[in-house]
Amino acid sequence: MVGMRDVAKKAGVSLSTVSLVVNGTGYVSDDMRSRVTEAMRELNYIPNELARNLYRDRTNMIGVIVPTIRHPFFATLTAALQREFSARGLHTMLCSTADTDAGEAEYVDMLRRHMMDGIVMAAHTAHPVDYWTSIGRPVIAFDRYLGPGIPSIGSDHEQGGHMLADLLIRSGARHVVMVGGPRSQFHDLAAGGADTVGAGVHDTTFPTVRYYLTLERELTAAGVRYDYIEAGEVGDFEGYAIAVHRLFEWFGGVGDGRGEDTVDAIVSSDIGASYAVQEALRCGLRIPKDVQIVAYDGTYMADTAGVHLTVIRQDFEALAAAIAVRMTGLIEGESNGVCADGDSCVDLVPVSLLPGDSTK
Structure with a gap:
């Protein structure tokens, strides 16, 4: 040799x-x-x-931890991340916490033992903030808040909420129903007090809930009725199907124009919106004349719903690029990758509204 x-x-x-x-x-x-x-x-x-x-002292390996690769959002994100990391000479090691027995603890242990150069944490974690801040090696949170000093990258969900509200209010919606994850996620850090929350800046580890909260706030100000139906955890596809079916059962006046229970607009992820299209067509409703449906994410799932959905699209390519830039900065020890102690260090990527045939 x-x-x-x-x-x-x-x-x-x-x-x-x-x-x-x-x-x-x-x-x-x-x-x-x-x-x-x-x-x-x-x-x-x-x-x-x-x-x-x-x-x-490099492995050129980045661990990417997601809840489940079955979900179209995380499938699309990880594909974009692999392209970005590969362009920088880095390899991706994927951990899907719901689909394997290996959780984030195994990956963190690999990071501590220098078997990986960094971790992108995109799954929910029950570990306290000091668990992540004590690792001492590159960790980036995606659409999560892990603690002060840990960089967080995600879409501008408040912007998304404003876009949704403006769209629905201008269309004359009277009763909006949102279908999403457990409501407990909205303030899952609130019980920890100001020290845990970060001096009141963060009260949730799920920044994605902010588009729901922003939408609810603006609908209230405009006098538009809204309801929220929980659909289970992010990988619970059956939970979304059941929640959407219950929506049409509970509010029997979906799209019929009668009474205060009439639902004329539905907002959910691409998966929930696709189920809503199926239920609406099954009930003989016209989209969008009888009921408007808006999807939030803009993955390939939105293209297979049966109608051309209106979506709030997250820019996966820009998100992956932002993560890769921040990660390479941390690995190389550059100042642009480091967050000061107590700094929330949040990079927000704009979302966009893509009109379709499911809204007026």
Whole structure:
């Protein structure tokens, strides 16, 4: 097997010079670099990637932890992340907490033992904030709040809530029903007090709930009635189907124009909105004349709903790029990747409204 000593002999240089060229460290003259490169080519020498990474204290491996890869949102996100990390010479190790026995603790242990260069945490965690802040190696929260000093990247969900409210109010909606995750997620940190919450800045580990809260606030101000139906955890597809079916049962006046219970607008994730389309068509309702349906996410699921859905689209490419830039900064020790103690360090990516045939 050809080794660096063979390359050094062939190129007529020292072993340390070959090491500098292979590892990309230190100064080597253009002439020396050319001689080493040519010798490597002639000898068909392939550098030992593992040894090189150990030398640099790098693995070029990023752990990405999501609730479930079955969900179209996380499938789309991880695909975008893999492209972004790959373009930067980084590999992705995926952990789907609901689909395997391995949870975030195993990945954190790998990070502590320098078996990975960083973690993107996109799943819910029951660990306290000091668990994440004590790791001492790169961790980025996606659409989560893990604690002060931990960077968080996600969509601007308050902007999304404003867009939803403006759309529904202008269309003349009178009764809006939202279908989403457990309401307990809206203030899941509130019981911990100001120290845990971060001096009142955060009262939830789920920033996504802010589009619901913003929508509710603006609907109230406009005098528009709204209700919220819980559909279970993010990976509970059956829960969304049941919740949407109950919506049409409980509010028997969906789309019929009679009485105060008449529901004329439904807001949910792409999955919930797709189920709502199925139920509406099953009931013989016209979309959007009888009932408007708005999806929040903008994944491929929205394109398979049966009608051209109006969506609030999250920019997956921009989200993945923001995560990759922040992660590489943390790995390289650059100041643009580091958050000051107590800094919420939140990067928000704008969302966009894509009109469709499911709203007026």
